[in-house]
Amino acid sequence: MAQTPATPALGPAKALVCRECGASAALGPHYACEECFGPLEISYDFGDVTRAGIEAGPANIWRYRGLLPVPPNVIDTPNTEPGWTRLVRADHLAESLGIRTLWVKDDSGNPTHSFKDRVVGVALAAARELGFKVLACPSTGNLANAVAAAAARAGIRSAVFVPSNLEEQKIITTAVYGGTFVTVDGNYDDVNRLASEIAGEQDDWAFVNVNVRPYYAEGSKTLGYEIAEQLGWRLPDQIVIPVASGSQLTKIDKAFQEFIKLGLVEDKPYRVFGAQALGCSPIAAAFKAGHDVVRPVKPDTIAKSLAIGNPADGPYVLDVARRTGGAVEDVTDAEVVEGIQLLARTEGIFGETAGGVTVATLRKLVQTGLLDPDAETVIINSGDGLKTLNAVAPVARPSADIAPTLEAFRASGLA
Amino acid sequence: MAQTPATPALGPAKALVCRECGASAALGPHYACEECFGPLEISYDFGDVTRAGIEAGPANIWRYRGLLPVPPNVIDTPNTEPGWTRLVRADHLAESLGIRTLWVKDDSGNPTHSFKDRVVGVALAAARELGFKVLACPSTGNLANAVAAAAARAGIRSAVFVPSNLEEQKIITTAVYGGTFVTVDGNYDDVNRLASEIAGEQDDWAFVNVNVRPYYAEGSKTLGYEIAEQLGWRLPDQIVIPVASGSQLTKIDKAFQEFIKLGLVEDKPYRVFGAQALGCSPIAAAFKAGHDVVRPVKPDTIAKSLAIGNPADGPYVLDVARRTGGAVEDVTDAEVVEGIQLLARTEGIFGETAGGVTVATLRKLVQTGLLDPDAETVIINSGDGLKTLNAVAPVARPSADIAPTLEAFRASGLA
Structure with missing residues (x-):
């Protein structure tokens, strides 16, 4: 596994708890319960959180950092600063x-x-603290964009896996950020399974929606x-x-x-x-x-x-x-x-x-x-x-196509 | 011309002044100097503007409404709320x-x-006060999107003119907002000329970058x-x-x-x-x-x-x-x-x-x-x-295309 500190500094997050059997585990790079294989979720000790404290924070998700499993100094590390949307x-x-x-x-x-910038933002911050070196994911689009951009901004490597038949525009909008970007000859289920297998081999790769999912989801x-x-x-x-x-x-x-x-x-x-x-x-x-x-x-x-x-x-x-x-x-x-x-x-x-x-x-x-x-x-x-x-595309069409003259415009009936 | 109030309520804006000869004109739906045909620009009487006053405003361009040619109540009218970007x-x-x-x-x-939402936001607010009923423009893309969206949000008609050979994606991203959307068989110069001609005929159409340009540009x-x-x-x-x-x-x-x-x-x-x-x-x-x-x-x-x-x-x-x-x-x-x-x-x-x-x-x-x-x-x-x-598109390409197996991933050399 990644080189995780004995006591990761993840703000108010105190432990991992199984959503099925309630068993508790120490904070770390875990996502499945050792007792029952149920999904793990973050438990917190929030302390004193006030409206004024939140309002004094930045105009992005980090105004709520006191309620998220991220290091207190998350604001000082380059990130895409998502959130606080209209x-x-x-x-x-x-x-x-x-x-x-x-x-x-x-x-x-x-x-x-997309909202994926929120969950990736939290996953990135937690993954760094947990000792991971690469930000990874299987995706069909929005998540690929968000992971590739966030890793570029943070100055770390990304590794994104998508189905080969993905639309060209989603290929471009991921590849432009650099990083490792692999198309996989299969459907999303195949890509997802492969990602889980790779996560088991690559000790320091954080697949945001797989092995750091408990942190990611909190975003x-x-x-x-x-x-x-x-x-x-x-x-x-x-x-x-x-x-x-x-x-x-x-x-x-x-x-x-x-x-x-x-x-x-x-x-x-x-x-x-x-x-x-x-x-x-x-x-x-x-x-x-x-x-x-x-x-x-x-x-x-x-x-x-x-x-x-x-x-x-x-x-x-x-x-x-x-x-x-x-x-x-x-x-x-x-x-x-x-x-x-x-x-x-x-x-x-x-x-x-x-x-x-x-x-x-x-x-x-x-x-x-x-x-x-x-x-x-x-x-x-x-x-x-x-x-x-x-x-x-089939329904968003122009009202008319005309010659570049005032006469043509008048004849269009659109005046 | 549009039904313009004798004294439009445009906040700190006090007059129009020619950038070439300095001649002054009353605020209204004018864009060229009557003396020399030079471009008109807004002149202001700002009064007392403070940091605290601005900071107390909303997280969009209207925090600066005291410095723009818009009605003081611009915040209360539906608009796309542009600005305050990262x-x-x-x-x-x-x-x-x-x-x-x-x-x-x-x-x-x-x-x-795009930044066009800023200029269109100011143009829309001024155009409504000046008595215009339709928000219009010639465009090759970003401005078309911004005008169509702003008019939809405001609940008024838009009329957007673009060259027929515009990329399909820019057609879709304008047409989706409804409104009048005309493709013109010509280049942008042809479209621009036609827009000026139409502006001369359609009394209550505000072409943001033509006949309300002095207001638009201030955005x-x-x-x-x-x-x-x-x-x-x-x-x-x-x-x-x-x-x-x-x-x-x-x-x-x-x-x-x-x-x-x-x-x-x-x-x-x-x-x-x-x-x-x-x-x-x-x-x-x-x-x-x-x-x-x-x-x-x-x-x-x-x-x-x-x-x-x-x-x-x-x-x-x-x-x-x-x-x-x-x-x-x-x-x-x-x-x-x-x-x-x-x-x-x-x-x-x-x-x-x-x-x-x-x-x-x-x-x-x-x-x-x-x-x-x-x-x-x-x-x-x-x-x-x-x-x-x-x-x-030619340079933003995947690192590799592989079969959906761990062996294929290992062989890719990307581990």
Whole structure:
């Protein structure tokens, strides 16, 4: 394993705890429980955390460093400084859907334009403290961009593995940062399996979403913290979150719970909704069937950043949705495209397919009565439409093509 | 003309003044001097502007609304909230170029990922107050995105005109926001001319870069304000700025001068450098030849967002560069590609071709001794590499393509 200090300096993080059996382990480069092979999660001793202390921090995720498994001096080490993205009041979208108060948390404003910059930021900071030398991942796009950029900025090596058939534009947007970048002749499952095998051999490689996953996953908490702080230190009534592995949804819930326990926001009920594409909706299927377990599926959807057929956090997503009175819903690819267009046309935000899934799910939840249109609602746009242009290419067309004359313009009927 | 109020409420803006003959005109929908046809510029009466007042404002360009020609209540009207982008300390890039202290102002973090969101934000706010009903522009890309998005967010109509041969990806990223979007069978000069003709007919259309240009151009001042504030309320010693029309460069200089006059920063010398691509470098050519006038050229460069062959602010750029002891330099397209890669690999920032021009120019200025490597320097990355993927496609390639096995990985030599 990596040369890990006996007592890693990871701020408020105190131990690793198994989410299944509750067994405890010392902080270190571990991700599976030695007792039951369940997933490990960080446990904390937060001490005194105040609104004023957070507000005095930088305009990025490190304002919450006292709530994350990172060294206290994380700010002094070169990193991409993700987070503190816009929370946009979306009155036009709300009006078109018949909702009273709606906000869009627009995470396309991150350095490589997706929420992955948050989780990679935390993974990088923890991995360095744990003694790893290389930042690695298997990916199909957003994560590859985020890892390659973060490693370049930090001045360390990256090693990114993607399927060979990845779109050309995602190849370019990863390769440009330098580092080791390997295309693998197989599908994402093949790449993921290979990454786990390599992690077992390369002692000092931190695969962010494999062997340092407990640290990595905590980065999504910052989405929840920011939403609460940007609302003026309070929780929304309802939130709709795109679901791939399900980690983002469970961590936003965790963030809300932590803020309540720390007294940073008032304790109040809130409902958490998950959004999936019908071509990969194993959690929505389980929710609707009343199951506790999630049956894996083979993905077939344009929402590739959500296309995880065997979601690691599936059961935990079901728990959160049921505990809070929310739901997990799914929408067709055609509805996803409509969702992207609706968000762009009403609010000027061009989201990626995952954003389209979330907007379309919001609409469906209103139509089916599962979401209260009179309660304050937040939705997440987790990535950027510039990375998934193919999804809207057939429908995003010019109004007219004319000759370069005033006569041609007049004749177009567009005056 | 548009239904303009007799006394438009445009904050500190008091009048329009001709940059050539100094003649004054009342605030209104005017852009050319009635006396000499010279370009009009805003003049102000700023009153009392303090650091504390600015710091209490929002984390976007409207923290400087007291210095812009916009209504005081601009914050309450839906807009894309551009600005307050990262100022990144670039130690790795500095080291690779032999510079002591270097910062990158990364404007790819704006809502549609270029600095155009700033100028469009100011143009939109002023245009509404001046009584215009439609937000319009001729464009070759970034401006089209920014205008279509800003109009969608504001809930008003947009009308965007681009050359028919524009890259497919720039078509999609504009059309997705809805609005009127016209492709014109001609080059950018044809489109620009047609836009001016339409502006003469359509009373209530604000072409941001034509008939409301005096207001629009002021938006670039916010880049200068932010750099000074983010440095801790002080000016850098040197700044390198990409040059298309030249407006951005002259407005950053104007911003520095205003901050000095208002006592917000200490008065000190600073040197302003302009960066152009050799395939369209009429201002660099004039600078090197010692000319005061700029001879138009026919652009031929991959840096299309800088490809203005007849730059409106050319003479003013020469003035600023010469007055401050700076220079205007140009680089080849091959150097532009190297510049994009260097910025990505050292700092994890994937800039567009204009960013590559700026980095490559910085390198050349150090090599030729025109820029002092020991003086604190800021460079501008004005846009996003995701919009100009073709520029680096030939060189941004994977390290290896392997079978999905540990044996294949070991054999690759990348372990």
